[in-house]
Amino acid sequence: MARSARPLGPARGAAAVVALAITALFVAAIAMLAAQAQGAGRLGPADWAALRFTLWQALWSAGLSAGLAVPLARALARRRFWGRGALMLVMGAPFILPVIVAVLGLLAVFGRAGVLNVALGAMGLPPLAIYGFKGVVLAHVFFNLPLATRLILGGWASIPAERFRLAQSLRLPLFPHIERPMLRAVVPGAFVAVFLICLTSFAVALTLGGGPRATTIELAIYQAVRFDFDLGKAALLAALQFGICLIAASAMGLLPARDLRDGAMDRVVVRWDGQDTAARVTDALVILLAAVFLIAPLLAVAFSGLGGFGAMPAAIWPALGRTLAVALAAACIATGLALTLALRGGRLVAVAGHLPLAVSPFVLGMGLFLMLRLVVNPLPLALVITALANALAALPLAYRALAPEARAVRLAYGPLAASLAMPPAAQLRHLYLPRLRRPLGFALGLSAALSAGDLGIVALFANPGQETLPLLMYQLMGAYRMEAAGGVALLLLGLSLALFWLFDRGGRIDARG
Amino acid sequence: MKTKYLISVAGLCLGASAAMADVPELTVLTYDSFASEWGPGPAIKAGFETVCDCTVTYQIAIDGAAILSRLSLEGGATKVDVAVGLDSALTAAARASGFFAPSGVDEATDLPVAWNDDIFVPFDWGYFAFVADADTPAPDSLRELADSDLKVVIEDPRSSTPGLGLILWAKSAYGDGAGALWADMADNILTVTPGWSEAYGLFLNGEADAVLSYTTSPAYHIIAEGDAGKVAWRFDEGQYMQIEVAAALASSDAPGLARDFLRYLQSDAVQALIPTTNWMYPVRMPEGGLPTGFDDPAAVVKPLLMTEGEAAALHDTAIEEWRAALAR
Numbered sequence: 001m002a003r004s005a006r007p008l009g010p011a012r013g014a015a016a017v018v019a020l021a022i023t024a025l026f027v028a029a030i031a032m033l034a035a036q037a038q039g040a041g042r043l044g045p046a047d048w049a050a051l052r053f054t055l056w057q058a059l060w061s062a063g064l065s066a067g068l069a070v071p072l073a074r075a076l077a078r079r080r081f082w083g084r085g086a087l088m089l090v091m092g093a094p095f096i097l098p099v100i101v102a103v104l105g106l107l108a109v110f111g112r113a114g115v116l117n118v119a120l121g122a123m124g125l126p127p128l129a130i131y132g133f134k135g136v137v138l139a140h141v142f143f144n145l146p147l148a149t150r151l152i153l154g155g156w157a158s159i160p161a162e163r164f165r166l167a168q169s170l171r172l173p174l175f176p177h178i179e180r181p182m183l184r185a186v187v188p189g190a191f192v193a194v195f196l197i198c199l200t201s202f203a204v205a206l207t208l209g210g211g212p213r214a215t216t217i218e219l220a221i222y223q224a225v226r227f228d229f230d231l232g233k234a235a236l237l238a239a240l241q242f243g244i245c246l247i248a249a250s251a252m253g254l255l256p257a258r259d260l261r262d263g264a265m266d267r268v269v270v271r272w273d274g275q276d277t278a279a280r281v282t283d284a285l286v287i288l289l290a291a292v293f294l295i296a297p298l299l300a301v302a303f304s305g306l307g308g309f310g311a312m313p314a315a316i317w318p319a320l321g322r323t324l325a326v327a328l329a330a331a332c333i334a335t336g337l338a339l340t341l342a343l344r345g346g347r348l349v350a351v352a353g354h355l356p357l358a359v360s361p362f363v364l365g366m367g368l369f370l371m372l373r374l375v376v377n378p379l380p381l382a383l384v385i386t387a388l389a390n391a392l393a394a395l396p397l398a399y400r401a402l403a404p405e406a407r408a409v410r411l412a413y414g415p416l417a418a419s420l421a422m423p424p425a426a427q428l429r430h431l432y433l434p435r436l437r438r439p440l441g442f443a444l445g446l447s448a449a450l451s452a453g454d455l456g457i458v459a460l461f462a463n464p465g466q467e468t469l470p471l472l473m474y475q476l477m478g479a480y481r482m483e484a485a486g487g488v489a490l491l492l493l494g495l496s497l498a499l500f501w502l503f504d505r506g507g508r509i510d511a512r513g
Numbered sequence: 514m515k516t517k518y519l520i521s522v523a524g525l526c527l528g529a530s531a532a533m534a535d536v537p538e539l540t541v542l543t544y545d546s547f548a549s550e551w552g553p554g555p556a557i558k559a560g561f562e563t564v565c566d567c568t569v570t571y572q573i574a575i576d577g578a579a580i581l582s583r584l585s586l587e588g589g590a591t592k593v594d595v596a597v598g599l600d601s602a603l604t605a606a607a608r609a610s611g612f613f614a615p616s617g618v619d620e621a622t623d624l625p626v627a628w629n630d631d632i633f634v635p636f637d638w639g640y641f642a643f644v645a646d647a648d649t650p651a652p653d654s655l656r657e658l659a660d661s662d663l664k665v666v667i668e669d670p671r672s673s674t675p676g677l678g679l680i681l682w683a684k685s686a687y688g689d690g691a692g693a694l695w696a697d698m699a700d701n702i703l704t705v706t707p708g709w710s711e712a713y714g715l716f717l718n719g720e721a722d723a724v725l726s727y728t729t730s731p732a733y734h735i736i737a738e739g740d741a742g743k744v745a746w747r748f749d750e751g752q753y754m755q756i757e758v759a760a761a762l763a764s765s766d767a768p769g770l771a772r773d774f775l776r777y778l779q780s781d782a783v784q785a786l787i788p789t790t791n792w793m794y795p796v797r798m799p800e801g802g803l804p805t806g807f808d809d810p811a812a813v814v815k816p817l818l819m820t821e822g823e824a825a826a827l828h829d830t831a832i833e834e835w836r837a838a839l840a841r
Contacts, residue, residue, distance in 0.1 A: 036585075036586065036588060046833070046836060049840070100710070100711055100714065103711075104714055104715075104718060107715065107718060107720055108718065111718070111720050112664070112703065112719075112720050112721070113718065113719035113720055131703060131704045202707065203706075203707050203711065206669060206672075206704075206705060206706065206707050207704060207705075207706045207707065207711055207715075208704065209704070209705075210702070210703070210704045210705070211699070211702055211704065211705045211839045211840070212669070212705065212835070212836040212839045212840045213839070213840045215671075215836075215840075219669070219671065219672065219707070222671075222672055222707075223671040223672060225582050226578045226579060226582045226672065227578055227603075227671060227672070227677075229581065229582060229585050229606060229610075231585075313550065313551075315550060366586060369586060370586060373587070373590075377592075379572060459545075459575050460575070460583075463570075463571060463572050463573055464548055464549075464554075464571050464573065471545075474545075474710060475545050475546055475549040475551070476551075477710035477711075477713070477714060478545065478546035478549075478709070478710050479546050479549060479551040479552065480713070480730075480733045480737070480792065481551065482713070482714055482717050485714075
């Protein structure tokens with residue numbers, strides 16, 4: 001089989017350790033909860049309704065995000081225009097914002113008092129109601145469309161220029177010969193990633209869902225732990241969530257993986273297709289619509305934040321420093337782990353790489369708390385634990401960004417390296433790292449930004465003097481200081497974008513497009 | 514690498530606590546807005562430290578409900594000496610946990626209902642209420658709200674104490690009719706949020722006509738923002754109460770300090786702080802009375818509060834009634 005290209009020797013062992021450690025950690029987190037429980041949990045009809053709703057909204061959100069990402073990624077792949085880089089950057093922002101900030105931004109546009117309904121009202125048209133199932137899906141698409149687009153865009157970027165050139169000279173239609181095989185390889189991965197993210201949705205689903213119809217498993221876990229003190233039920237629900245994730249991640253592992261890059265000669269892709277007017281107009285429309293959909297709520301966040309800038313307390317500066325430290329640590333850990341897994345490749349590793357997506361952060365936090373308590377007082381370590389947990393949360397995305405390209409390098413250069421008996425360190429240095437720069441930069445940027453914006457499990461542990469920016473923002477909101485909280489949200493938005501931009505940019509230097 | 518770091522951090526902590534060993538430490542677990550720089554926490558710490566010859570250290574949980582869940586996660590093996598901020602609707606569960614010891618505090622309070630509890634010491638309280646703009650037509654009851662076209666945001670009773678308070682409110686005022694009330698109110702509930710902050714944020718952004726909050730909320734806007742444009746709706750059937758309580762841990766190694774701290778929470782110094790830091794009513798009226806901007810709590814003629822036994826017995830059925838009516 002073409003897979004005979006062997007992964008880096010030492011990487012195999014390391015990857016196995018990482019994959020096992022991740023799996024063991026999540027199983028242990030759930031087991032710790034169960035061990036603390038007074039008895040076995042029981043699920044009622046409300047829990048099954050929550051399960052149905054969770055799956056249903058996640059399927060819709062993933063389907064729409066992945067589906068809409070295809071034309072958007074295609075348009076972005078074949079158009080070069082002024083502001084493209086900035087657009088790509090800002091498009092990633094919804095994903096990395098604290099949930100409540102993004103929701104308030106979305107509502108400033110689509111809500112009952114939002115811009116859209118004010119405009120509809122001015123034209124004498126009936127208002128659009130966002131709350132309900134469609135609101136939940138709309139928000140999830142808002143969060144995840146940029147991610148799906150980036151993942152699919154990576155597929156387009158990985159098609160070697162030679163293929164386009166060859167197809168062009170043979171006058172072959174591009175879609176069936178080049179794009180369809182690529183999409184078949186990339187779209188399921190994007191679909192599963194979004195599906196898994198939406199599986200643990202809680203605040204978005206509830207706030208925009210309009211009521212208990214929109215109850216997710218994550219809320220049921222939260223309730224079981226916080227109000228019913230029924231840890232057995234929480235463990236059972238977490239196990240259920242974990243099982244669904246395993247099934248989804250495995251299903252993806254079983255999909256035929258396509259070789260993306262064989263025969264490529266590392267040239268920058270120059271596109272000749274899609275130059276007719278119809279294609280240009282369609283692409284322009286797609287990009288414009290997506291930009292408005294994704295950017296308008298962010299503008300609302302920025303606008304309402306400006307007023308609160310002066311009201312921000314002095315505590316934001318140390319919090320900013322802590323947030324930055326946690327984000328950088330999380331980014332390095334996530335990317336390091338993801339690279340270890342990606343160099344090894346293979347289905348089991350792929351499943352392990354996706355696990356963190358569907359383990360409720362809440363359960364992970366409590367599991368870590370219970371485990372650490374056996375050896376050390378976890379409270380002074382709040383920031384260390386938060387960095388670790390954020391790294392785990394970002395790992396699947398870093399892995400998704402790295403895996404296809406690492407595999408492509410392995411397939412293209414593995415046999416050559418083997419025949420030259422290249423030592424693994426040299427392979428890493430000369431073959432992998434230079435070719436993985438772009439996805440490495442993306443992975444670092446995304447995990448740093450994600451970690452900065454996430455309230456994460458710091459809220460479970462933090463004590464006075466350990467606040468991060470998102471936690472400070474929630475504290476301000478809890479103390480009626482919504483204006484100052486808006487200022488902090490804007491600061492966070494800026495910080496996340498700057499982190500993402502720096503790393504992503506670093507990965508792109510010398511690698512046009 | 515990582516282990517080394519963990520060990521060295523743990524070593525630092527040990528060293529630090531050894532250095533302070535001659536001064537007793539009182540660890541107080543509370544919710545984060547209480548301990549934050551805008552809450553009463555910092556002033557209470559400073560004030561108590563001047564009289565106790567001890568160090569007060571806060572540990573924070575996300576909200577009142579999280580306090581008990583943190584303690585049950587720790588399974589009794591905790592450093593915490595005092596828990597501050599448990600909700601009166603959850604005292605039954607807290608009592609059943611066995612974590613808490615009798616307080617030894619038995620001072621009279623100005624609460625509008627009798628409070629006799631050997632464990633839980635009240636330190637502030639409030640009435641739940643819908644808060645709206647002054648020019649929004651105000652309904653006179655939950656029933657009238659359900660029959661109106663008004664849109665409100667409420668908190669989820671499964672994840673927030675105001676949400677739970679509303680469920681008990683409806684149950685106290687309407688009894689077996691609560692299910693029918695919820696069925697009629699379903700179209701008035703714009704959405705349900707996980708916690709108070711999200712709900713209040715949506716309301717301030719103009720999404721809803723009113724939000725489930727407290728009768729004391731307008732005082733924040735008057736005092737801190739000079740904005741008299743927010744009002745709390747008073748309902749004919751009465752307002753449901755929330756009493757926030759504190760308790761000493763049975764496992765505390767400083768029970769004397771813990772009791773002093775509980776007493777201190779009811780002292781004039783702390784009670785005078787409560788209105789403009791926690792934006793709730795004090796349980797004992799401080800010397801200077803309430804700050805201008807606060808309504809007299811006596812204006813509510815029908816305070817509603819279930820006993821903890823009633824609340825615990827109705828908890829599951831009342832939430833299920835709400836869920837079933839709204840999930841339709």
